[in-house]
Amino acid sequence: MNNILKIADKEFTSRLFTGTGKFSASEVMKEALLASESELITVALKRVDVQNNEDDILTHLKQPHINLLPNTSGVRTAKEAVFAAELSREALGTNWVKLEIHPDPRYLLPDPIETLKAAEALVKLGFVVMPYIHADPVLCKRLEDVGVQCVMPLGAPIGSNKGLKTQDFLEIIIEQSNVPVIVDAGIGAPSHAAYAMELGADAVLVNTAIAVSKNPVAMAKAFKMAVEAGRMAFEAKLAPIKSKAEASSPLTRFLN
Amino acid sequence: MANFITLFDTYNWDNTLESIFSKTTVEVENALAKEKLDLEDFKALISPAAKPFLEQMAQKSSMLTKKRFGNTIQMYAPMYLSNECQNICTYCGFSMTNKIPRRTLTDAEILKEVAFLKAKGYDHILLVTGEANKTVGVSYIKNAIKIIRSQFSNITIEVQPLDQEEYELLIENGLYAVLVYQETYHREEYKKHHPKGKKSNFNYRLDTPDRLGKAGIHKIGLGALFGLEDWRADSFFTALHLKYLQKTYWKTKYSISFPRLRPHSGGLEPKVEMTDSDLVQLICAFRLLDEDIELSMSTRENEIFRNNIVNLGATSISAESKTNPGGYTVEPQSLEQFEISDERSTEEIVKMLKGQGLEVVWKDWQHFEAIEE
Numbered sequence: 001m002n003n004i005l006k007i008a009d010k011e012f013t014s015r016l017f018t019g020t021g022k023f024s025a026s027e028v029m030k031e032a033l034l035a036s037e038s039e040l041i042t043v044a045l046k047r048v049d050v051q052n053n054e055d056d057i058l059t060h061l062k063q064p065h066i067n068l069l070p071n072t073s074g075v076r077t078a079k080e081a082v083f084a085a086e087l088s089r090e091a092l093g094t095n096w097v098k099l100e101i102h103p104d105p106r107y108l109l110p111d112p113i114e115t116l117k118a119a120e121a122l123v124k125l126g127f128v129v130m131p132y133i134h135a136d137p138v139l140c141k142r143l144e145d146v147g148v149q150c151v152m153p154l155g156a157p158i159g160s161n162k163g164l165k166t167q168d169f170l171e172i173i174i175e176q177s178n179v180p181v182i183v184d185a186g187i188g189a190p191s192h193a194a195y196a197m198e199l200g201a202d203a204v205l206v207n208t209a210i211a212v213s214k215n216p217v218a219m220a221k222a223f224k225m226a227v228e229a230g231r232m233a234f235e236a237k238l239a240p241i242k243s244k245a246e247a248s249s250p251l252t253r254f255l256n
Numbered sequence: 257m258a259n260f261i262t263l264f265d266t267y268n269w270d271n272t273l274e275s276i277f278s279k280t281t282v283e284v285e286n287a288l289a290k291e292k293l294d295l296e297d298f299k300a301l302i303s304p305a306a307k308p309f310l311e312q313m314a315q316k317s318s319m320l321t322k323k324r325f326g327n328t329i330q331m332y333a334p335m336y337l338s339n340e341c342q343n344i345c346t347y348c349g350f351s352m353t354n355k356i357p358r359r360t361l362t363d364a365e366i367l368k369e370v371a372f373l374k375a376k377g378y379d380h381i382l383l384v385t386g387e388a389n390k391t392v393g394v395s396y397i398k399n400a401i402k403i404i405r406s407q408f409s410n411i412t413i414e415v416q417p418l419d420q421e422e423y424e425l426l427i428e429n430g431l432y433a434v435l436v437y438q439e440t441y442h443r444e445e446y447k448k449h450h451p452k453g454k455k456s457n458f459n460y461r462l463d464t465p466d467r468l469g470k471a472g473i474h475k476i477g478l479g480a481l482f483g484l485e486d487w488r489a490d491s492f493f494t495a496l497h498l499k500y501l502q503k504t505y506w507k508t509k510y511s512i513s514f515p516r517l518r519p520h521s522g523g524l525e526p527k528v529e530m531t532d533s534d535l536v537q538l539i540c541a542f543r544l545l546d547e548d549i550e551l552s553m554s555t556r557e558n559e560i561f562r563n564n565i566v567n568l569g570a571t572s573i574s575a576e577s578k579t580n581p582g583g584y585t586v587e588p589q590s591l592e593q594f595e596i597s598d599e600r601s602t603e604e605i606v607k608m609l610k611g612q613g614l615e616v617v618w619k620d621w622q623h624f625e626a627i628e629e
Contacts, residue, residue, distance in 0.1 A: 022326020024613045046409075046622040049379075072624070076507060080624040087624070105509040106502065106548045159324055211326050 003235060005202055007180055008096075008128040008149045010067065014039045015197065016227040017069070017182065018220070019207030020057055021047070028216055030060040036220035042069040042098050042205065045084055050091035058092075069130065071098035076111075078118035085122055097122065098152070099131040108158045112139050116146065123147035132184055135166035137173050144179055151177060152205065154185035155196065159208045161188025164196060174200045190219075190226030197230025198238060259466045260500050261459055264493070269442055273489045279303035288312060293545050298495050301541035302488050310537055317540035317569040320547050329609055330572035330617045331602070332380040332412070333373045334554075336581040337361050337400055339593070341386030343453030345439075347481065347517055347524045349579075349593045350386045352453065356591045360391050363403055365586045370404050372584040376576070376602045379619040380410040382435070384579075384593075387416035387454060394422045398429050405430040410621040412477070416454065417464040423471035432621060435477035435513065436464045440484040441493035449484055465497065469505030476501065476510055477552065482535075483517030483526030491538055495545060511550035511572070512542055518556050518594040532561060536568070543569040555596040562598050563608060575605040 005012040018038040023029035033041055041061060049055045061068060070088035075081045078101065085097040099122065101115050102108040110133050122129045128149050133139055135153040143151055153173055156162035163186060164170060174181050180202035187193050188209045196204050206223050213219035279300040287297035288309060300306060301313065338360035341350045349356070361369070373381065383400055385392040392415070401411055412433040413426070423434070440446050443458055450456045465476050478497055480490035498510055514535060517526045539551060553562060553570040555577045566573065578584050579593040600608075606616050 022328060023615060024327030025610065025615050047617070047620055049619055050622075074622060075624045084622070084624040087622075103507045105507070161323070208323070208326070212322055 003231075005180060007130075012039050012203070013037075014224070014227075015203040015231055016193070016224055017042065017184075017203055017205040018210065019043070019205065020061070021207055022211035023216065026056050026060045029057075029211070032210055032216035032220040033061070033066070034063070035217045036210065036224050037065075038224075039065050040067050040069050042071045042207075044073040045070050045088050046074040050087065067096070068092060068094055069096055069098050070094065071100050071132075073100045073102075073108075075101055076103040076114075077101070078114040078121065081114070081118040082121050082125070085127055086125070089127070095126055096128045097130065099129055102132075110134055110154075112136065115139075116142055119143055119148050120146040130182070135169035135173060137169060137176060140173050140177060140181075144177065148179065150180040150182055150202070152182045152184040155183050155192065156186025156188075158185040160186055161209055162186050163188055163192040164199075167199070170196070170201070171199060190222045193223055194226040194230035194233075197227055198233050200234055203227075259463055260497060261462055263496070263500055264441070264462065267493070267496070269489055272492055273486060275299060276303050276488050276492060279305045281305050281308075284309055287544070288316065295492070295495060295499060295545075298541055298545045299492060301544060302491055302538055306537060306541075307533070310533065310540075313540035313544065314536065314568045317543040318567055320543055321569050321571065324547050325571050326615075327613055328615045328617045329566050329570070330380065330550075330620055331378065331605075332382055332410075332572060332574055333376070333378040333602075334382040334384055334414075334574055334577050334579070335366075335369055335373065336384045336579055336583060336593070337366065337396075338385040338388065338392045339581050339591075340388035340391050341453075342389070343387050343455040344451050345455065346449045346451075347484070349591060359581050359587065359590065360385075360388075360396070361581050361586065363399070365582055366400055366403060368586055369582065369584050370407055374407055377606075377618055378602075379408055380412070380572075380621070381408045382412045382414060382574075384413075385415045389416075389454075394418060394425065398426055401426060401429050401431055409619045409623075412475070414477075417461050418467075420467040420471050423468055423473060427471060427473060430623060431473070433475035433477060433509075433511075434464075434468050434473055435479075435511075436461070436468070437477075437479040437481060437513065437515065438462060438490075438494070438497070439481045441480065441490055441497075442485040445485050465501055466504075469501060469508055473508055475550075476505075476508055477513055478510060479513040479515060481515050481517060482530045483524075483528060486528050487530045487534060487538065491541075495542070498546070498549070509550070511552050513552045513554065514539065515554065515556055518597070535561075536565070539565065539569045555598045556594070558597040559600065563612075566609060566614060567612060573605070575600065575602045 014037050016038050017040045018036050019042045048057050072081045072084040101111045103111050119129050119131050132152045140151045156165040182203045183196040183201045184205040187206050193204045210216050210219045276299045283300040284306045287300045339350045340358045345351050410432050414435040446458045468476050550571045552572045554574050580590045
């Protein structure tokens, strides 16, 4: 229904990306993620047992339409991030990586310097790099320059559910970007997700708001609908916002 | 601020206590209404004036914990490696003067205990020793980490305070976190409870988290042993320590534990009682002060308490713990450091957690650095 989203060599029908943390049980996670119809699902390497074929989280994600997006959560430097990405490529057989370098364990805010360094190295190593970053338009262009396939600026601190606190900067990023822009972190309600899509974000990533909801399955569905509606509105072009009615006696009529 | 001791020395115990006890209902209400709390708010929340607000604190604590940590609880297991100790601690079963058989596990014995814990599902482990430099010094601990690190994602130690370089060595070998409790922040009382051994040096212990921060440790666990002195003042100083460390060593994660004095061989009666209600108040106050702090609950507490605390602030718990070296398989009958209260098996605890809609997290760490073999 919405236009297809393309990142690197993959096409996505769904513009809702999701995550696997904070659910009350693996079965609940699986049901919710199926209800979301998400085709790209991020999983923290530190949470899975990569040596074990029967890892609980991974087993529940084995679905034909689901692409795994391993993330490097827990690393503090570019060097560790590269190590983690190589580990995940070997163990999980995907060259996609969500690059998360947050040396600060409290607000989990991304380190721009290490992220840029790691992104450059990982692109050279053949990875599809999806960097989690602050909503910094200049950093987005610098990342684009080193060859990342999309950017993932935050809407608000991760897990905060505060919505698009960085809206002004997200708008600049969306305006300037040559790669898909995925709003990651801070999206706490379907209305936030719809709004991000209306602004022209290519996709959103939502985890906490679904996982911690009283009814994760229903919430996942609500997010799916919101993302579709927001995208549809964006593609249909929103009517401009007007604060006043048009003047009935135009000042330039005398020119005719 | 060069180190915590400098900051700590600007405080006075009695004034702090008085300030906590003079907090009013209005100050408690203000603290509850705020999103970002400071240490004065924390004082209000641990004060007697906050008692009527306990349910409100618990509701907020539960909500904040779920938002940050989700519907999950981490599980870890302690493994005692040795009960040899050259310290006298008036409250501890391993105290030097206690006439108990002493034992330090060999490599083979360590691996036997490890096999038991792995079969139960544990992937995060806490290694515990007494303080006996000749037998369980840094090289013993380093060796223990080396022989078990392929089997655990996350290794924490609770051993004697070490120097910065020693911590660096252990971190290089796969150490993730260190728990070091001040026991009490009351300088004079501390002396009374630790009359002999290296542990009698209050300042060296107080400075330990600074050394750990400088060494670049991933996580530091703080706490006081409740029962030695007034729990409110000790908790305030723990919070002061936490806030100082978070600002100074901002890449390190922190956890708080809440040990209350338990009976043991050669026992000491608590000087200051801390009730269940007090402990709940304190746990909630820490959560309201800090959304992201890990709060850990051991088997020192009983079934009913633990069944409920997992829903209102705690983020990690142990189960089926043995507090004697070799307690799981090698020598289950030897004397424990203290009696545990919740004797349920790991399986029973997992079932209890699932019944409450909580997912057990066994693994939440991975080494992303090459470790030298």
